[in-house]
Amino acid sequence: MSREIGEVILDLKNVSLAFGGVKALTDISFDVREHEIRAIIGPNGAGKSSMLNVINGVYRPQQGEIVLRGRRFARMNPYKAAQAGISRTFQNIALFKGMSVIDNIMTGRNLKIRTNLLLQALWWGPARREELAHRAKVEEVIDFLEIQHIRKTPVGRLPYGLQKRVDLGRALAMEPSILLLDEPMAGMNVEEKQDMCRFILDVNDQFGTTIVLIEHDMGVVMDISDRVVVLDYGKKIGDGDPDAVRSNPEVVSAYLGAGH
Amino acid sequence: MGFFVETLIGGLMAGMLYSLVALGFVLIFKASGVFNFAQGAMVLFAALAMARFAVWIPGWLGIDNALLGNILAFLAAGGLMFAVAWVIERLVLRHLVNQEGATLLMATLGIAYILEGLGTSIFGSDIYKIDIGMPKDPVMILEGTFEGGLLINKEDFVAALIAAVLVGLLTLFFQKTSTGRALRAVADDHQAAQSIGIPLNRIWVIVWCVAGVVALVAGVIWGSKLGVQFSLATVALRALPVVILGGLTSVPGAILGGLIIGVGEKLSEVYLGPHIGGGIEIWFSYQLALVFLLFRPQGLFGEKIIDRV
């Protein structure tokens, strides 16, 4: 791989999260380095999605902090996270169902919109130029993901695999520095999975985007990630490069051995 | 002090009736997710039917007994409300399964129009009287304790009593009967209920029937107090803050909410109204509900909403 793994850009320290009395995450710490692909694995209900939700501020942990490029966040919120260059996809595809593919991806450009409401209402000068410039950017994403043929289709009508791709497209349109992927390949057939893998690697490779990913498919995870965190019942039970994790006995008994 | 107590009691009495209308809302919302704006029209329709049947039926059958006439009229009106519930399920709800809340809400408004039009064209648009022998004149009590005594309206008292009994009966119905349990199951989870073999359509008919009976009782009480007239349909708007305050899915919430709103609006009108011009009770109750919502978005007893991603 040509890219160079850099310094730690995201550091989670002693994060604990509970809903009511139920503990979702207990005292978890791990870090993410620039340009790497970091995977989070674990059995169902291990707290993987909660982990991503903590990173980009959808959930607020009761304890712990997030350090992003040296800045401490005791409380992250999704908007702040987005501003800081974190974007993500969702496990159950949270696309905007009433909008077309193009519009969905265009929403990813939202933080970069500068003109105000009045100019937009008039479709005038700067607003128009800006809109077209962003459209051009979005077309690049569309080309990259090879979804040109469906750009005008309402996303609600697309098959699952394509929706996942659009979801990724929307996240990419933000030009993120860190990309969180929540089970990007769940429910896909082998071919689709291959495509998706290719996109992930290409993103990482071409744009140098740091990727944090949750995935069930062990083969894929071990293939593409640089380092892996293993969670079980909200606790961290393993952390390291794929080989190290694979040979970690605790992980083996909790997860791999369980016959997933 | 005596006056404060009187206002308080007046508020509680009014609140009890709001609870009754709110209960109709909650029942239907719980079981079918429909925010039933036609509840007010149902109250009107039921009351109109009751008022007219009480005159017509004794006429047809040649009965001279007022009590018997009223009972027959009540039964007939109840039967009519059952028919209405069945027709609504058949012609409207069944075709609107899985639609969005706003669409359903509009559909119930459509139902409200139909019921209003139908009710007034069948039964007439005059003011009609329901005379179930409620005492009209007030009594004074506790004249020793409070200066000038406490004025208690017997009619309100009886009305509140009837409302309380109905609420009690409904609670029993929900807790003790199998139909009641099925209703609660449906309220908790439509699909789960369906998968264990509870027929949704039938449940809907039943719950609309129950709401119809609640509307009938509310209509009889209000009608006997104020006369049965088109304006009864507007009680729905008075009961909305109640359901919001109490939570859309909570029966105890509807009852407690009704009492809070009743007391709140009467106290505000009497003590605050004169300083800012009066006529504030209707918006005051909405503001009360609104302020409350800002602290508890799901209402007093509503289920907490958790976002899942």
Place this chain on the structure above:
Amino acid sequence: MLYRENGQFKTSYADDQQIFPIAQDRWLIIGLLVFAFIGVPLLVDEYLFRAILIPFLILSLAALGVNILVGFCGQITLGAGAFMAVGAYAAYNFHIRVDGMPLLVSFLLGGLTSALVGIFFGIPSLRVRGLYLAVATLAAQFFTDWVFLRVPWFTDNASSGSVSVSNLHILSWEIASPLDKYLFCLALLTVFALAAKNMTRCAVGRQWMAIRDMDVAAEVIGIRPMFAKLSAFAVSSFYVGIAGALWGFIHLASWEPAAFSVDRSFQLLFMVIIGGLGSVMGSFFGAAFIVILPIALNQFLPALGGLFGMTISTAGISHAELIIFGALIIFFLIKEPHGIARLWSTGKEKLRLWPFPH
């Protein structure tokens, strides 16, 4: 065969992002506008102007405003009447209290005031949603009803609380005849509809729709819910406020708070749901349906009765009107829950493929 886009190639994104990318649509709309501005005035009599077309135009504008909030941003409101009232009374006060205030300026100020009030009453939307929000907006409705009845300052201390305006003019154009009023409303509506279309295809429109479709995801990609929701409330209330000012100044000329009662709010919500949520076009369809239907029924039923030799009493007609109106609404909701606009677009799509549907 006429409705074809073969041979119409887009060579730039600008072309592709036009309001009507298909040439036939463009011509149809231009034709309609020309007809509305030139054809209608030649054909139509005073009754149609005053009783149908002017109310239709004004309520279309209001429905457009409501659609921005409900259809595009997903925030249900039952308080639209309140914002009409705010717009009307604010415009009235600017009109009479500031000497020489141009009519259009007082309308715009009325709209802006309404927008501010809208933002204020939109604040609960940050905490509550759905039907709870709908009821919360009723608070705005009843509160404004009361304010305009009770605070004499707003009605220029008129003893009855009813206000009236007259001698409306823009520069030297006296807006007096039904035709003038029609053209004035039409011009305003055209401008505002265009602006609405622009907003909904721009960033701000996407923000609204994103909040509507999935608010958590919207926040994750950097849309601030507060800004999106409150801007929708502001823009919507602005539109509704302008419509209120038109309703008061142009249609009624003399009004009381009851003109903007809760019934009006329900009526507007009906329009957007029947017309089509999230569709600019739908607002017009809905307004037409709701404005014309009762009047048509009211006139059509006696004629129908006459055919069968029956005379139906006024009361009978009104009752039948209520029943039929309610039934038609339910019928529409069942047949096409997404509104008339959806029927329209399905129709268009079929036409595009016709005669080869597969």
Place this chain on the structure above:
Amino acid sequence: MKPRKLARAGIFAGAFLASLASASTALAQAKEQFFPVLVYRTGAYAPNGSQWANGYVDYLKLSNAKGGINGVRISFEECETAYATDRGVECYERLKGKNGGATVFQPLSTGVTFALTEKAPVDKIPLITAGYGRSESQNGAVFTWNFPLLGTYWVGADVAIQHIAKKEGGFGKLKGKKIALVYHDSPYGKEPIPVLQELGKTHGFEVQLLPVAHPGVEQKATWLQIRQQKPDYVLLWGWGVMNSTSLREAQSTGYPREKMIGVWWAGAEPDVKDVAEGAKGYSALTLQHGAEPNSKVVKDMLEQVYAKGQGTGPKDEVGQVLYMRGLLSAMLAVEGVRKAQERYGKGKVMSGEQVRWGLENLNLDQKTLDAMGFAGVMRPVQTSCLDHMGSSWVRVHTWNGKKWEFTSDWYQADEKTLRPMVMLASSKYAEEKKLKPRTPEECKK
């Protein structure tokens, strides 16, 4: 769209166009004087509105039965307003040009009156608002087309105070008294307030304002306040179901009905009949007439209209208070036309403008009225260009548990108080509208 749907849509559109066409291409029939009738037979105010409408329409029928207006037959058409201003405006627009043009409009709604006041001058159609509408429109110099015949709310307020003063034993006794006004929270209910406040200042009584929100079924708090404040008198300014609700609440809070006085819109059978005994002792002003089942005009009506099965409403309501109000309103309009014919040609159809002249020069003396069957029902009315009200005779009647009975002598409004207020308010209106009031010379034309 499926063809079937298309067809359905087509049928609907066609039907609609046809009905519009029939509406707008007015069938101009010669020799018929067209009376549009704005009514409300549905909605919250239907019980009161229907009775008025029945009386109105019946009188038009009776006039036809008696040979029309000097041979000119009357045609009429009802239009339902549901007491809503915008529907009222639509009705007005629909009917104003029909059948050769509307003679006169009587909307029976203060809200609609306000809206039509702006439109009538443009269309040159007079507006009769007998006993309602804008009080300052009495000034015909400014309100050229408005005719608040027989009385305005200001007259009502003034007479109500006179009546109280008489019961108390003179205006001097009013000092320190407390009078509550329970009113419908709308322009209608607010109209009397300035007069009451003015009189309160003059005579030293306190006015307590208690608004009741539309439609008026929720009055508990209002009556609790009355119970707390214990006003000496309660004036009731309600309409429709609000009136009976007030009486029921008064009963249940124990406020003496004898101390309650209603305006003439709160003193009819629908307001009290279901409260029956509970409303006993309650008084209301009358717009001259009360319930007049024994008057000659009612007998004529029963003989010439109802006996032939042409009556509009139920027979037993003929002669009731609101029925009579409608009947009188129609009579005034008919007499306006008759008067106009005296000048512009007997046996001809009069235009709105001509009818206005007629209404402005109405002079119904007692002899004429008696001859028409209004003996004991009405006192003379004489209008002029500057006075569009014509008379301000008011009596008080009281509900005895079964029917209304007159319990006072005739009162007349105090011009000294009211005239300056009318002039002030109407000149403010003229100023706002940039109208130039008519001078006495212009009136002569």
